[in-house]
Amino acid sequence: MANSAQAQKLVYLVTGGCGFLGEHVVRMLLQQEPRLRELRIFDLHLGPWLEELKTGPVQVTAIQGDVTQAHEVAAAMDGAHVVIHIAGLVDVFGRASPKTIHEVNVQGTQNVIEACVQTGTQFLVYTSSMEVVGPNIKGHPFYRGNEDTPYEAVHKHPYPCSKALAERLVLEANGRKVRGGLPLVTCALRPTGIYGEGHQIMRDFYHQGLRLGGRLFRAIPTSVEHGRVYVGNVAWMHVLVARELEQWAALMGGQVYFCYDKSPYKSYEDFNMEFLGPCGLRLVGARPLLPYWLLVLLATLNALLQWLLRPLLLYAPLLNPYTLAVANTTFTVSTNKAQRHFGYEPLFSWEDSRTRTIRWVQALESSAQ
Numbered sequence: 342m343a344n345s346a347q348a349q350k351l352v353y354l355v356t357g358g359c360g361f362l363g364e365h366v367v368r369m370l371l372q373q374e375p376r377l378r379e380l381r382i383f384d385l386h387l388g389p390w391l392e393e394l395k396t397g398p399v400q401v402t403a404i405q406g407d408v409t410q411a412h413e414v415a416a417a418m419d420g421a422h423v424v425i426h427i428a429g430l431v432d433v434f435g436r437a438s439p440k441t442i443h444e445v446n447v448q449g450t451q452n453v454i455e456a457c458v459q460t461g462t463q464f465l466v467y468t469s470s471m472e473v474v475g476p477n478i479k480g481h482p483f484y485r486g487n488e489d490t491p492y493e494a495v496h497k498h499p500y501p502c503s504k505a506l507a508e509r510l511v512l513e514a515n516g517r518k519v520r521g522g523l524p525l526v527t528c529a530l531r532p533t534g535i536y537g538e539g540h541q542i543m544r545d546f547y548h549q550g551l552r553l554g555g556r557l558f559r560a561i562p563t564s565v566e567h568g569r570v571y572v573g574n575v576a577w578m579h580v581l582v583a584r585e586l587e588q589w590a591a592l593m594g595g596q597v598y599f600c601y602d603k604s605p606y607k608s609y610e611d612f613n614m615e616f617l618g619p620c621g622l623r624l625v626g627a628r629p630l631l632p633y634w635l636l637v638l639l640a641t642l643n644a645l646l647q648w649l650l651r652p653l654l655l656y657a658p659l660l661n662p663y664t665l666a667v668a669n670t671t672f673t674v675s676t677n678k679a680q681r682h683f684g685y686e687p688l689f690s691w692e693d694s695r696t697r698t699i700r701w702v703q704a705l706e707s708s709a710q
């Protein structure tokens with residue numbers, strides 16, 4: 342813990358700080374980073390909950406802005422020591438155009454990098470994604486892989502393509518001179534499927550189950566495992582990386598780290614039932630109720646419907662060809678690189694992560710009644 346001489350001298354900027362992961366990172370920084378003097382939260386959509394944070398010892402500055410606007414990013418960055426770049430369009434459901442996804446995720450990231458160079462911000466932590474690696478378009482499984490596992494990372498979908506390009510920009514920017522002549526130190530964190538309080542997709546599954554009389558229908562074989570990580574542990578890894586990046590710049594600069602904890606490897610649907618089951622939902626079927634070819638047909642029909650209806654309304658169901666393919670491909674990580682490089686250990690046990698998430702879903706239940 343920092344002593345009083347070190348305390349409260351740093352300015353952090355968090356982009357996307359009002360999103361699912363961003364809010365947890367903001368709250369974790371306020372709890373776990375004693376050197377914070379000012380915390381700037383830059384987001385397209387500011388949350389009302391930010392007001393409650395302004396009563397503490399750290400100056401919390403909410404900045405409504407757009408990462409696609411370079412001047413807005415530079416203005417928010419000026420004077421910051423560390424930037425944690427979380428903002429992004431997480432869209433695999435066809436809600437945004439490929440162009441918009443690229444503008445936000447790639448150009449937005451480039452704007453953050455250039456703002457660091459222009460203003461002299463020396464430390465950049467980027468929230469990347471497992472999808473930078475896979476699953477690839479060939480449906481190759483990634484089984485208990487790590488940051489060095491060979492894998493043909495070939496993508497077509499705009500989201501993984503944008504995350505892969507943005508991550509590359511961040512890693513290539515490591516070592517660039519920023520204003521004042523010091524080197525920019527960057528690194529990228531790759532969460533697998535994040536779960537926890539505020540996860541919109543979990544909320545969607547819960548409401549879908551309520552609509553179907555408390556039942557969800559299995560679509561994916563139990564043998565297909567997906568790595569998942571609790572949002573609190575992802576937030577903790579962001580805080581730790583931002584703290585250690587200066588001291589271990591030579592080791593950590595230009596590196597990628599998977600985000601991991603002790604969450605069990607299960608199919609995406611079975612894992613969700615760890616939280617939805619205790620809240621009264623039941624997953625029907627020991628194996629998929631429909632053959633895979635029929636699921637592909639239904640997913641394709643959903644994509645066609647989305648295209649036909651687009652001039653009238655946004656139709657964006659969970660099931661589409663991309664989400665079906667991802668859900669149906671094993672992707673699990675087994676690594677300790679973050680532990681070896683900067684001493685990361687999960688802050689929340691699996692049991693604690695599960696309990697917190699169940700309590701959140703139960704709160705949804707009471708608000709739905």
Ligand SMILES: NC(=O)c1ccc[n+]([C@@H]2O[C@H](COP(=O)([O-])OP(=O)(O)OC[C@H]3O[C@@H](n4cnc5c(N)ncnc54)[C@H](O)[C@@H]3O)[C@@H](O)[C@H]2O)c1
Binds near residue numbers: 383445468
């Ligand atoms: N959710 C996951 O499972 C997961 C897994 C791996 C990586 N990630 C990455 O984590 C990051 C956050 O994901 P999330 O699940 O919290 O998503 P989210 O949509 O809840 O949060 C994204 C935030 O970014 C903001 N934002 C979007 N466009 C912006 C723009 N143009 N300018 C400024 N702010 C903008 C949004 O308003 C939102 O607050 C993303 O970069 C995503 O790729 C998410």
Ligand SMILES: CC(C)[C@@H](O)CC[C@@H](C)[C@H]1CC[C@H]2[C@@H]3[C@H](O)C=C4C[C@@H](O)CC[C@]4(C)[C@H]3CC[C@]12C
Binds near residue numbers: 534
């Ligand atoms: C309708 C069924 C087939 C159902 O099982 C579909 C589930 C599907 C919506 C999810 C399965 C895997 C998810 C993705 C994965 O957890 C990792 C991701 C990376 C992250 O950066 C963004 C979110 C996501 C793409 C995540 C999205 C939902 C799934 C595709």
